[in-house]
Every structure is written in C-alpha cells, then in structure tokens.
Amino acid sequence: xxxxxxxxxxxxxxxxxxxxxxxxxxxxxxxxxxxxxxxxxxxxxxxxxxxxxxxxxxxxxxxxxxxxxxxxxxxxxxxxxxxxxxxxxxxxxxxxxxxxxxxxxxxxxxxxxxxxxxxxxxxxxxxxxxxxxxxxxxxxxxxxxxxxxxxxxxxxxxxxxxxxxxxxxxxxxxxxxxxxxxxxxxxxxxxxxxxxxxxxxxxxxxxxxxxxxxxxxxxxxxxxxxxxxxxxxxxxxxxxxxxxxxxxxxxxxxxxxxxxxxxxxxxxxxxxxxxxxxxxxxxxxxxxxxxxxxxxxxxxxxxxxxxxxxxxxxxxxxxxxxxxxxxxxxxxxxxxxxxxxxxxxxxxxxxxxxxxxxxxxxxxxxxxxxxxxxxxxxxxxxxxxxxxxxxxxxxxxxxxxxxxxxxxxxxxxxxxxxxxxxxxxxxxxxxxxxxxxxxxxxxxxxxxx
Amino acid sequence: xxxxxxxxxxxxxxxxxxxxxxxxxxxxxxxxxxxxxxxxxxxxxxxxxxxxxxxxxxxxxxxxxxxxxxxxxxxxxxxxxxxxxxxxxxxxxxxxxxxxxxxxxxxxxxxxxxxxxxxxxxxxxxxxxxxxxxxxxxxxxxxxxxxxxxxxxxxxxxxxxxxxxxxxxxxxxxxxxxxxxxxxxxxxxxxxxxxxxxxxxxxxxxxxxxxxxxxxxxxxxxxxxxxxxxxxxxxxxxxxxxxxxxxxxxxxxxxxxxxxxxxxxxxxxxxxxxxxxxxxxxxxxxxxxxxxxxxxxxxxxxxxxxxxxxxxxxxxxxxxxxxxxxxxxxxxxxxxxxxxxxxxxxxxxxxxxxxxxxxxxxxxxxxxxxxxxxxxxxxxxxxxxxxxxxxxxxxxxxxxxxxxxxxxxxxxxxxxxxxxxxxxxxxxxxxxxxxxxxxxxxxxxxxxx
Numbered sequence: 001x002x003x004x005x006x007x008x009x010x011x012x013x014x015x016x017x018x019x020x021x022x023x024x025x026x027x028x029x030x031x032x033x034x035x036x037x038x039x040x041x042x043x044x045x046x047x048x049x050x051x052x053x054x055x056x057x058x059x060x061x062x063x064x065x066x067x068x069x070x071x072x073x074x075x076x077x078x079x080x081x082x083x084x085x086x087x088x089x090x091x092x093x094x095x096x097x098x099x100x101x102x103x104x105x106x107x108x109x110x111x112x113x114x115x116x117x118x119x120x121x122x123x124x125x126x127x128x129x130x131x132x133x134x135x136x137x138x139x140x141x142x143x144x145x146x147x148x149x150x151x152x153x154x155x156x157x158x159x160x161x162x163x164x165x166x167x168x169x170x171x172x173x174x175x176x177x178x179x180x181x182x183x184x185x186x187x188x189x190x191x192x193x194x195x196x197x198x199x200x201x202x203x204x205x206x207x208x209x210x211x212x213x214x215x216x217x218x219x220x221x222x223x224x225x226x227x228x229x230x231x232x233x234x235x236x237x238x239x240x241x242x243x244x245x246x247x248x249x250x251x252x253x254x255x256x257x258x259x260x261x262x263x264x265x266x267x268x269x270x271x272x273x274x275x276x277x278x279x280x281x282x283x284x285x286x287x288x289x290x291x292x293x294x295x296x297x298x299x300x301x302x303x304x305x306x307x308x309x310x311x312x313x314x315x316x317x318x319x320x321x322x323x324x325x326x327x328x329x330x331x332x333x334x335x336x337x338x339x340x341x342x343x344x345x346x347x348x349x350x351x352x353x354x355x356x357x358x359x360x361x362x363x364x365x366x367x368x369x370x371x372x373x374x375x376x377x378x379x380x381x382x383x384x385x386x387x388x389x390x391x392x393x394x395x396x397x398x399x400x401x402x403x404x405x406x407x408x409x410x411x412x413x414x415x416x417x418x419x420x421x422x423x424x425x426x427x428x429x430x431x432x433x434x435x436x437x438x439x440x441x442x443x444x445x446x447x448x449x
Numbered sequence: 450x451x452x453x454x455x456x457x458x459x460x461x462x463x464x465x466x467x468x469x470x471x472x473x474x475x476x477x478x479x480x481x482x483x484x485x486x487x488x489x490x491x492x493x494x495x496x497x498x499x500x501x502x503x504x505x506x507x508x509x510x511x512x513x514x515x516x517x518x519x520x521x522x523x524x525x526x527x528x529x530x531x532x533x534x535x536x537x538x539x540x541x542x543x544x545x546x547x548x549x550x551x552x553x554x555x556x557x558x559x560x561x562x563x564x565x566x567x568x569x570x571x572x573x574x575x576x577x578x579x580x581x582x583x584x585x586x587x588x589x590x591x592x593x594x595x596x597x598x599x600x601x602x603x604x605x606x607x608x609x610x611x612x613x614x615x616x617x618x619x620x621x622x623x624x625x626x627x628x629x630x631x632x633x634x635x636x637x638x639x640x641x642x643x644x645x646x647x648x649x650x651x652x653x654x655x656x657x658x659x660x661x662x663x664x665x666x667x668x669x670x671x672x673x674x675x676x677x678x679x680x681x682x683x684x685x686x687x688x689x690x691x692x693x694x695x696x697x698x699x700x701x702x703x704x705x706x707x708x709x710x711x712x713x714x715x716x717x718x719x720x721x722x723x724x725x726x727x728x729x730x731x732x733x734x735x736x737x738x739x740x741x742x743x744x745x746x747x748x749x750x751x752x753x754x755x756x757x758x759x760x761x762x763x764x765x766x767x768x769x770x771x772x773x774x775x776x777x778x779x780x781x782x783x784x785x786x787x788x789x790x791x792x793x794x795x796x797x798x799x800x801x802x803x804x805x806x807x808x809x810x811x812x813x814x815x816x817x818x819x820x821x822x823x824x825x826x827x828x829x830x831x832x833x834x835x836x837x838x839x840x841x842x843x844x845x846x847x848x849x850x851x852x853x854x855x856x857x858x859x860x861x862x863x864x865x866x867x868x869x870x871x872x873x874x875x876x877x878x879x880x881x882x883x884x885x886x887x888x889x890x891x892x893x894x895x896x897x898x
Contacts, residue, residue, distance in 0.1 A: 012882060045814065045877045054877070058816035153876075262869075288870065299882045300875040307883075320869050327874035338874050365494065367507035399879040400849015403872075403886075407856035410870055420711075420769050421737065421859055423852075425776035425787050426749040427602075428494045428503070430848040433461060433748045434756075437852075 003028040005313050006091050006098060008081050008244065009106035010034035012042055012299050013280030016306030017104045017313065018073050025314035032067075032075040033093045038130040039064060039075055042299050046133040047154065050140070051161035056130060086248055086276060102275050102313035105245065105266075106306065109238035109281035109297060114149075118211030124232045127154055136233060143230035144168055147220045149208050151178035153330035153337075155235035156191065159200045160333050170229075171195075172203045172222045182328065183337065184344045184356075187377060187391045194335050203227070238297050240282040248273075255293050257284035262320040264309045277313055279305035288323035288410045289341045289388050290350045296326040325389075327406045329399045338402035341389030341409045342379065353382035357415070357444025361436040363397050365428035372396045376440040378405065378415070385414040385448055390440070397430075401437055415444045452477040454762050455540050455547060457530050457693065458555035459483035461491055461748050462729030465755030466553045466762065467522050474763035481516075481524040482542045487579040488513060488524055491748050495582040496603065499589070500610035505579055535697055535725060551724050551762035554694065554715075555755065558687035558730035558746060563598075567660030573681045576603055585682060592679035593617055596669045598657050600627035602779035602786075604684035605640065608649045609782050619650045619678075621657055621671045631777065632786065633793045633805075636826060636840045643784050652676070687746050689731040697722075704742050706733035711769040713758045726762055728754035737772035737859045738790045738837050739799045745775040774838075776855045778848045787851035790838030790858045791828065802831035806864070806893025810885040812846050814877035821845045825889040827854065827864070834863040834897055839889070846879075850886055864893045 005028050007018045018030050032039070040061045048054040064075035081093045084103065091098045111126035113119050123139045125132055140146065146162045148155045151173035162169045173180070177188040178195075192202060206223035211232055213219065220229045240257035250266040250273065253259045259267050264277045280302040287294040301324060308319045329338035347354045357378045364371035372395020379389040390405040392398045408418055419442060424435035454477050456467045467479045481488070489510040497503040513524035530542045533552065540547045560575035562568050572588045574581055589595065595611045597604045600622035611618045622629070626637040627644075641651060655672035660681055662668065668675045689706035699715040699722065702708045708716055713726045729751040736743040750773060757768045778787035796803045806827050813820035821844020828838045839854040841847045857867055868891060873884035 042814065042877065042882055044875070044882075045816065048817065048877060053818060054814075054816045061815070157876075298875065300873055300884075303882045304872065304887075322870040325872060327872055329874035329876045329879050331876055331878040336879060340874070365491065365503075366510070367494065367503045368497065369502060397846050397849055399874050399876075400846050400851075400853055402849075402874045403853040403884070404849055404856050406872060406874075407853050407860070407862075411856070411860035411862070413856075413860070421771040423753065423774060423776055423855060424749055425778035425789070425848050425851045425855075426493070426747065427606075427778045427780055428491065428497060429780040430778050430785060433491055433493075433752045435749075435852070438753075 003101045003314055004099060005030045005102045005104065006100040007032045007104045007106060008091070009108055009280065010036050010039035010075065010077070011106060011108050011280060011302060013108070013302035013306040013309070014104065014106035015040040016303045017106060017279055017310035019071060020307050020310030021314045022071055022073055024311050028314050030073045031098060032073060033079045033081050033091070034075065034077055035080055036129055037077050039077065041130055043128055044299050046127050047157035047161045049133045050137045050158070051164050056134060060130060081244065084244055084248055086273065089275065102277065104277045104279060104309045104313055105282070106278070106280045107241045107244060107282055110241050111234055112236050112239050113234050114208055114236065116208060116210050118213060118217065121211055121213045122216035123230065124211055124217050126234045127158065136231065139231050140165065140167065145170070145228045145230050147172060147227055147229040147232045149232065149234045150236040151180070151202065152235060152237065153179060153328070156195060156332045157330060158233060158235060159195060160198065163198050163200060169199070170201045170203060170227050172206050172208055172220065174205070174207045176205050178202070179337065181345055182339050182343050183391055184377065187337065187393055190375070190393055191332055191335065191337055194333055198333055238281055242282060245278070245282065253284035253293050255284050255295050257295060258282050259284055262322070263312050263318045264305060264321050277309035279309040286323040288325045290352070292350065294324065294326070296324045298326060298328060301326065325406045325410050327402050329402060334395060335393055336396070336398035337391065337393050338398040339389065339391040340402050340406040343389060343391070344379065347379065347388060352388065354379050354388070355382045355444065355447050357440045357442070357447055359436050359439035359443055361432050361439060363394055364430060365432055368428040374436045376401070376436045378440045378444050380415045380444055380448060385416060387413055387415055387418060405437060415441055415448055419445055452550045452763055453548060454479045454551045454553065455549040456481045456553045456555060457540070458557055458729065459485050459488035459524065460555060460557050460729060460751060462557070462751035462755040463553065463555035464489040465752045466555060466728055466759035468520060469756050469759030470763045471520055471522055473760050477763050479522045480547060481522060482528045482530050482540070483524065483526055484529055485578055486526050488526065490579055492577055493748050495576050496606035496610045498579070498582045499586045499607070500613050505583060509579060530693065533693055533697055535722065538724065551726065553726045553728060553758045553762055554731070555727070555729045556690045556693060556731055559690050560683055561685050561688050562683050563657055563685065565657060565659050567662060567666065570660055570662045571665035572679065573660055573666050575683050576607065585680065588680050589614065589616065594619070594677045594679050596621060596676055596678040596681045598681065598683045599685040600629070600651065601684060601686065602628060602777070605644060605781045606779060607682060607684060608644060609647065612647050612649060618648070619652060619676050621652045621655050621669065623654070623656045625654050627651070628786065630794055631788050631792050632840055633826065636786065636842055639824070639842055640781055640784065640786055643782055647782055687730055691731060694727070694731065702733040702742050704733050704744050706744060707731050708733055711771070712761050712767045713754060713770050726758035728758040735772040737774045739801070741799065743773060743775070745773045747775060747777060750775065774855045774859050776851050778851060783844060784842055785845070785847035786840065786842050787847040788838065788840040789851050789855040792838060792840070793828065796828065796837060801837065803828050803837070804831045804893065804896050806889045806891070806896055808885050808888035808892055810881050810888060812843055813879060814881055817877040823885045825850070825885045827889045827893050829864045829893055829897060834865060836862055836864055836867060854886060864890055864897055868894055
C-alpha cells in the first residue's frame with residue numbers, strides 16, 4: 001500500500017521534504033498543509049523582491065498546481081492544522097482528519113516582536129512571507145520615512161533596498177554593533193560605515209520603546225527619541241514555532257527549539273518518537289565547533305534538513321543530519337560579508353578564549369583589472385589552536401572562501417595544521433597567488449605564539 | 450654575526466624566500482642571483498600582459514633597486530651561478546665567489562620543447578619570462594597566424610588573448626582533449642567548445658612534427674598537415690631545472706624533480722643536506738590524496754614553498770611543507786575552470802577506481818539577476834568512498850569552491866561524510882540555497898551505492 005506522508009509547513013524545509021520524499025519513493029502519497037498562500041520560496045529573497053530586483057513570480061519557484069500536476073504532491077494552502085495525534089497517526093486540518101505513515105513538521109519560526117505598544121498599527125510589518133513582502137512594497141510606494149528594527153543581515157539588506165528606492169532609512173538596533181552575535185564588531189563596523197556612506201541612519205544601543213500613530217504608524221520611539229516613520233519593519237530575529245511540538249509533548253532544548261536526533265526525529269522525555277521528523281527553523285542543532293546546542297535558522301540549513309527528513313520519512317535506510325558550523329553570507333550594497341563557526345561573541349558565550357588573525361588584500365592579483373577588496377579574519381581557540389570560526393568582507397567571492405574555512409573548521413584543523421596542509425587555487429583574474437585566507441591564518445599563527 | 454643567505458632564482462619561489470628570510474631575521478644578509486632581467490613576477494600573468502589587459506610594469510611587483518633600498522636584499526640580475534660548493538658553502542657567480550650560511554635553490558623549470566627541426570627559428574617562443582612576453586607581443590603586432598603548441602591552461606589563456614587581439618589562432622595538442630592530465634575529457638570538451646565558439650581552431654591528437662621557415666617561422670607541421678604560422682609559441686609544460694641539484698649530487702625522484710623533506714631540505718643518497726633549501730618548480734612533492742610522489746608546478750605552490758624555505762633558512766624552529774592536492778584555476782574567456790586532487794586520468798595512473806558525481810546549476814539563486822552557469826564534478830575512490838578530486842566550470846566564483854573541495858579532500862572526507870557534515874553559506878546574490886558542490890556530492894553518493 002502506498003505510504004502516506006504528511007508535511008506541515010511549506011517553506012524551504014517543508015517543500016524540500018515533500019519533494020525528496022516523493023522522489024525517494026514515487027509510490028508514496030505526499031500531502032502538504034500550510035497557512036501560507038505562497039509556497040516554495042526563500043524568505044531571504046524578500047529584500048530584493050521589495051526593491052523589484054527579483055520578481056515575486058520568479059522568487060516563488062512553483063505553484064501548488066505545479067506540485068500537484070508535475071510532482072504528484074497535494075498542497076493545501078491557507079490551511080491551519082488544528083491538531084496532531086501521534087498515537088492514531090492523524091492530522092486534523094480545517095476540521096478534517098488525515099492519517100499518515102510518516103509526518104514531517106516544518107512549521108518554521110515566528111518573527112520576534114518586542115512586547116511594546118503600537119506594533120499592531122497599520123504599516124508595521126515583519127519580513128517572513130511573500131504576502132508580507134508585497135504588502136511592504138505596496139505600503140512603501142508613497143512612504144518617505146522607513147524605520148527598520150534590528151540591524152541583522154535581513155535588516156541591513158532591506159535598508160539597502162529602501163535606499164535604492166530613494167527612501168529615508170533609519171535602522172534602530174539594541175546592541176552596539178550591526179550584525180550582532182554572528183559578526184565581530186570590527187567587521188560589523190566596516191559594514192555600518194558602508195551603509196552610512198549610502199545614506200542609512202543608525203540608532204545604536206537603542207531598544208525600541210514604542211510604535212506611535214493614530215491607526216497607522218507615524219513615529220518610532222527608541223532610547224528616548226522619536227523618529228518619524230511611514231513604514232516600520234521588524235527584522236528582529238526568529239523564534240522557533242513550537243505550537244505543534246509542544247502540543248505533542250516533544251522535548252524542547254535550552255535554546256528554545258525542538259531537540260532532534262541526527263535522523264531529525266524528535267524526542268519525548270528522552271525517547272525517540274517514531275515516524276515523525278522535524279526540519280527547519282524550529283529545530284535545535286548540535287554545534288560542529290563546540291560540543292553543545294546551537295541554532296542554525298538559515299535557508300541552507302532548512303533545505304538540508306528538509307532533504308534528510310523527506311528521505312527518512314519514506315526510507316528504511318536513514319540519512320543523518322550532522323552538527324553545524326552555520327556558514328552565512330549577505331550582500332549589502334557593493335560588499336559581501338560572510339562568516340562561519342563562532343564569532344568572538346559566541347565564543348565568549350561558550351567560555352572559549354579566542355585568538356584572531358587578520359589580513360587584507362584583493363580578490364584578484366594586484367595588477368589584474370577589477371580586483372575588489374578582501375578582508376579575512378580567522379579565529380582560533382587559544383588553548384587548542386583549533387580554527388573555530390572566521391569572517392570575510394569582500395567586493396566579490398566571499399561565499400566560496402567561507403565554505404572553505406568552514407570545511408577546515410569542521411575537520412578540526414588547527415591554525416598551524418592549516419598552514420602546513422592548505423592550498424589555494426590561483427590565477428591572476430580570480431585570486432592573489434597567496435589567497436588572503438592563508439595570509440590571515442599566517443597572522444593567526446604569529447598571534448598564537 | 451649576520452647570517453648570510455643566498456637565493457638562486459628570482460621567480461615567485463626565490464623572491465618570496467628572500468623576503469621571508471629577511472623579515473624573519475632582519476639582521477641577515479640576503480643575496481639573490483638570477484639570469485632573468487625582471488624579478489618578482491608571476492609567469493601566469495603573461496597571457497594578460499601580451500593582450501595589454503595588465504601592464505608589464507604592474508605585473509613586475511618590484512625592481513631590484515626596490516629590493517635593495519626597501520628590503521635590504523641585494524639582487525644580481527642577468528647573472529649566472531656557475532657552481533655551488535656545499536662543503537665550503539660557496540656560490541660562484543660570474544666568476545666571483547660568495548659564501549653562505551643558508552642557500553635556497555629556486556631555479557624553477559624549463560619549458561619542454563620537442564626535439565624537432567625549426568624550434569630555433571625567429572618568432573618561435575616559450576612563455577616563461579616577462580622578456581619573452583614582451584618579445585611575443587612585439588612579434589605578434591603584424592602577425593596574422595598564431596600557432597600555440599599545447600592545450601594546457603596557459604596555451605588556452607594565450608589563445609583567448611590572441612583572439613581578443615584579432616589574430617587567427619590554431620592550437621595543436623598531442624592528446625585527444627584540452628587541459629590533458631588535470632581535467633577530465635567531459636569538462637575539457639566544454640572548454641574546447643567555448644574556445645571554438647570564440648574562433649580558436651584546434652588540431653587534436655597531433656604531435657608537432659616540425660617548425661618550418663626560412664630564418665623565421667612560416668608554418669608548423671602536425672599530423673601530416675601544414676599550418677601557416679607567423680608566431681609559434683610552445684606552451685608544452687615545464688621540466689624541473691636540475692642543473693645545480695644534479696651537480697651537487699642531490700637525490701632526484703621518479704618524476705624527474707628534486708626530492709625534499711617537509712623542511713624543503715634536499716637529500717644526498719637518502720641523507721638530509723644541511724643548510725640548503727629548495728623551492729618552486731624543481732621540487733617533487735608528496736600527494737595529499739595518494740601516498741606517493743606528485744608534481745605541483747603552480748605559482749601558489751612556489752610562493753608557499755618560498756615562504757617556508759625562506760623562514761627555515763634563518764630560523765632554528767622549522768616550518769613544514771605538507772603534501773599537496775594542487776588546486777588550480779584558469780580564466781578562459783568568460784569561463785573559469787578549476788580542479789583539485791586527482792582527475793580521472795591521474796587516478797588511473799595511480800591505479801585508483803573512480804566513481805563520479807556531477808551537478809549543474811547557477812552561481813546565484815535562480816531568480817536573482819546575473820547568475821552564471823556552474824558545473825561541478827566530484828570524484829571519489831570506489832573502494833573507500835574518499836573524495837579524491839573535483840573539477841568546476843563556472844562563469845564566476847570557481848576558485849573558492851575548489852578551495853572548499855580541496856579542504857574536504859585533504860581531510861580525508863568520504864562522500865557520505867561530506868553530505869552529513871558539509872554546509873554552504875547562502876544568500877540569493879551569491880549562491881543557490883543548496884550549492885551545486887553539495888548537489889554534485891549527492892549525485893556521487895547515489896552513484897557509489
């Protein structure tokens with residue numbers, strides 16, 4: 001009999017899981033339930049959608065009709081799952097019961113909005129769905145003053161998009177640096193300067209106190225000041241959406257997300273739950289750098305988990321989800337910033353003493369036209385000399401380099417080992433003869449002595 | 450007393466060694482002898498110099514006067530070292546004897562020219578020195594037909610440069626594919642097609658039989674045909690220049706290059722030679738992929754070895770040169786091709802059975818403007834599933850991705866391990882949410898089953 005797979009959630013994790021299950025076992029019946037009206041898109045694309053650089057119709061990879069016709073996957077949009085019964089293996093959605101053999105829960109996260117007045121005013125938004133993106137675009141048309149709450153990468157990408165649209169942009173951030181937590185202050189300050197040069201105003205060390213307005217937003221209060229505002233966007237991070245896992249009594253970890261085994265199965269009081277798999281922003285991960293829990297709410301992580309959850313939902317042989325270093329990258333104006341593993345801030349959270357190495361150079365040979373600035377920082381654990389993270393700012397080609405550093409870190413290379421055994425490909429149009437990554441590790445080794 | 454360091458050779462290895470020695474021990478006296486008239490440049494830049502994309506004065510990083518004044522390094526250009534006496538620790542150059550405490554031999558390689566008639570005719574060149582590059586540029590001014598012997602990356606880069614200059618270009622290659630030895634035929638054929646689309650003519654499986662002409666070259670004979678030729682360039686690979694190591698009785702390996710310890714010291718009948726270090730194209734390396742000898746005649750390898758030789762020449766504590774995977778990259782027209790570790794050809798040379806995985810995609814999210822084609826192939830050892838190499842063709846960003854694959858290969862990751870533990874950084878303008886490298890390894894895992 002055909003295996004019945006139900007997926008709850010239609011983001012990167014959910015739709016990847018659905019497609020993977022169907023291709024791993026073409027005989028299975030896959031049904032997706034989602035509250036969203038659009039499916040199969042990357043929320044990371046929304047800043048470029050608002051600006052019009054990418055079209056909404058392109059960002060949404062496929063329609064529900066496409067999934068049904070081309071892949072044989074039934075998708076119920078705008079549909080709420082009311083309850084899950086893991087004893088009878090039943091999902092109830094919009095009042096109807098559906099049975100499953102395997103269930104994948106990929107309900108993602110919810111944008112954290114501070115508990116202050118006025119967040120329900122008109123023209124106050126979060127960045128999460130295509131619908132939300134379109135609403136922001138519409139509301140911004142005649143807006144003059146845009147206020148963004150939170151200077152994480154999505155907040156900064158949005159700031160650039162709005163500057164490109166000619167808006168007055170204010171970013172309000174609680175911490176003393178942009179991209180807090182995952183970037184070090186010296187690297188973050190370069191990005192902040194870059195944005196200030198583009199005309200973005202920053203209000204730092206300023207928790208948002210209130211959103212003001214009569215029916216619709218007119219100002220935002222932070223650190224005792226009031227800033228005029230026609231459109232306010234909260235880009236204040238995502239919390240795991242645990243409604244269903246909690247209702248089912250699944251174990252939740254110390255970081256406020258669901259604990260899973262490497263097969264992505266959840267636990268109930270420490271015991272593995274059969275036939276259920278979790279994927280995406282609601283999952284707590286293991287760190288590849290330190291023994292311990294970490295969050296990895298990235299699109300790339302969601303897709304990886306979705307692939308594994310979908311495969312495991314229909315296969316006797318299981319695939320495993322490994323620990324994460326969570327490499328990330330963001331394009332902010334003309335600069336890319338990327339990072340991997342622990343930042344200095346995260347390292348101090350784990351109690352690790354850090355030594356850093358840094359180097360500056362170019363993305364091409366000095367004499368080759370078109371080379372862009374390249375700044376690389378690599379961090380090592382002071383006691384073991386193990387590479388535990390790094391960050392890169394570059395005009396181009398930051399992504400491959402951070403994936404390279406990630407591979408070194410997850411394989412436990414020390415700084416000295418990296419220098420002995422690492423090599424970089426070279427030709428004048430694509431790198432310096434000694435890549436700046438290697439120069440940064442040379443600096444790191446000197447500083448470790 | 451100041452330590453005396455002599456360096457023979459002024460290429461990437463030699464000048465890096467000289468600078469590193471001086472900065473590691475500023476009190477030491479560093480003297481460089483070279484037959485060349487220019488120093489401190491990357492021969493890889495010559496194709497772009499000929500085309501005028503890079504200026505010769507920019508390609509040469511520094512003059513001998515700069516080295517003397519700014520770094521306190523004495524450079525004797527156009528100077529031949531006649532002999533080295535390692536017992537009395539003396540170098541004789543242009544009839545004068547110089548003593549040393551440490552000697553670095555970085556005499557590089559010689560372009561292999563087949564033993565056929567006519568290679569001494571006027572307008573027959575090799576690509577090795579700036580002088581040679583300038584001569585080629587001058588001779589090409591009024592030339593119509595350019596013939597390049599050898600379809601390795603330098604030959605192909607030259608072919609593009611000459612097409613950009615409006616020349617009729619014929620590449621003659623002995624093997625049945627371009628970039629033989631280090632690229633697989635399927636990847637090479639994509640590059641050949643790309644060059645053919647640019648108007649480059651290829652004569653394959655055709656050993657060059659003779660260079661014809663009366664005083665200066667007028668035709669090249671290959672595989673029984675004659676091709677009109679105003680300028681002929683041999684880009685037929687480099688052989689280790691062993692004149693000095695052989696005169697000193699140093700051990701030479703099975704690949705025809707000098708055997709060195711990880712400190713880069715040579716051997717005499719298996720015994721380490723004190724106070725002498727070798728760096729660059731004359732050195733035989735250890736493979737990071739297979740236990741065994743390999744050649745790594747790359748600019749990046751020369752600089753790495755130069756750094757270590759220079760440091761070790763003046764330091765009690767020694768740095769080590771590790772085994773190599775020899776990642777490489779080349780920009781050929783609008784396409785980059787890069788590779789690492791073993792190609793299928795090299796693997797069969799070692800007797801390794803290979804399984805491959807391949808994937809195609811883009812360098813950016815599908816909906817983000819400006820994305821370029823990206824083709825990734827990853828090779829694994831059939832028995833151990835260890836990743837032993839890979840090749841990438843892309844419109845951009847091939848370099849970082851091949852460095853990433855290199856890090857995976859040198860750390861002994863299997864294909865399955867790579868899938869469990871590897872991650873890629875993602876944002877729409879710089880990668881797909883699942884990078885094509887990971888998709889290629891997924892394909893590899895399926896093929897290994």
